[in-house]
Amino acid sequence: AQTVTQSQPEMSVQEAETVTLSCTYDTSESDYYLFWYKQPPSRQMILVIRQEAYKQQNATENRFSVNFQKAAKSFSLKISDSQLGDAAMYFCAYRRRAGSYQLTFGKGTKLSVIP
Amino acid sequence: KAGVTQTPRYLIKTRGQQVTLSCSPISGHRSVSWYQQTPGQGLQFLFEYFSETQRNKGNFPGRFSGRQFSNSRSEMNVSTLELGDSALYLCASTSTIGLAGVGNPGELFFGEGSRLTVL
Numbered sequence A: 001a002q003t004v005t006q007s008q009p010e011m012s013v014q015e016a017e018t019v020t021l022s023c024t025y026d027t028s029e030s031d032y033y034l035f036w037y038k039q040p041p042s043r044q045m046i047l048v049i050r051q052e053a054y055k056q057q058n059a060t061e062n063r064f065s066v067n068f069q070k071a072a073k074s075f076s077l078k079i080s081d082s083q084l085g086d087a088a089m090y091f092c093a094y095r096r097r098a099g100s101y102q103l104t105f106g107k108g109t110k111l112s113v114i115p
Numbered sequence B: 001k002a003g004v005t006q007t008p009r010y011l012i013k014t015r016g017q018q019v020t021l022s023c024s025p026i027s028g029h030r031s032v033s034w035y036q037q038t039p040g041q042g043l044q045f046l047f048e049y050f051s052e053t054q055r056n057k058g059n060f061p062g063r064f065s066g067r068q069f070s071n072s073r074s075e076m077n078v079s080t081l082e083l084g085d086s087a088l089y090l091c092a093s094t095s096t097i098g099l100a101g102v103g104n105p106g107e108l109f110f111g112e113g114s115r116l117t118v119l
Helices: none
Strands: A003-005 A010-014 A020-021 A025-026 A032-039 A048-054 A064-068 A074-078 A088-096 A110-114 B003-009 B012-013 B017-022 B031-038 B042-050 B053-057 B065-068 B072-079 B086-093 B113-119
Touching: A003 A088, A003 B042, A003 B065, A010 A020, A010 A048, A020 A110, A025 A074, A032 A064, A048 A064, A048 B017, A074 A088, B003 B086, B017 B113, B042 B065, B042 B072, B053 B065, B072 B086
Parallel strands: A010 A110, B012 B113
Antiparallel strands: A003 A025, A020 A074, A032 A048, A032 A088, A064 A074, A088 A110, B003 B017, B017 B072, B031 B042, B031 B086, B042 B053, B065 B072, B086 B113
């Protein structure tokens, strides 16, 4: 069974600074997707960024980028130029490439942004 | 395009009762999945439906059931409620253009959830 571990339950960052959220996962599959989802307080969860395991290049979406280390099974999220609106729970998630759309989530990291 | 709509948003039940939660996916999305979110267990997969068929089921007791209708709307039911069923229940839909894994990363679009409190 796949597992996803987020070792930082809470983190904080100064506005305009950079923060990195950690995620490790365990799988015997060679092909899969990894995701970071953001869940603001009392609001719906939205996709932040996606990485396909067969792609060597790290994904980037504006201020958000990942450091994908397949051999180490590590998938960290870097948020640059942090904004107040970035404050949220961040979940790392894994999905097998083929078959079900089922996601396996980590326990999440609560990010606070300090003005 | 309207997002995923879940009803009711909040509800309070007592132990032993049953509850039905509803989810309307994004128009055109035929796959719907459900997750339970609790502070202790985090986000756990309940089940996944596609074209009215349950494709996948998580490790939950038989008290948890679901179904999907021909218009892709989905409901989940929890019978004989227990205190531990108190949670945020999230529904997500995804486009199934292309098979999962074949050029379709299957981004899930989540609703705002139904918060169930069992007293």
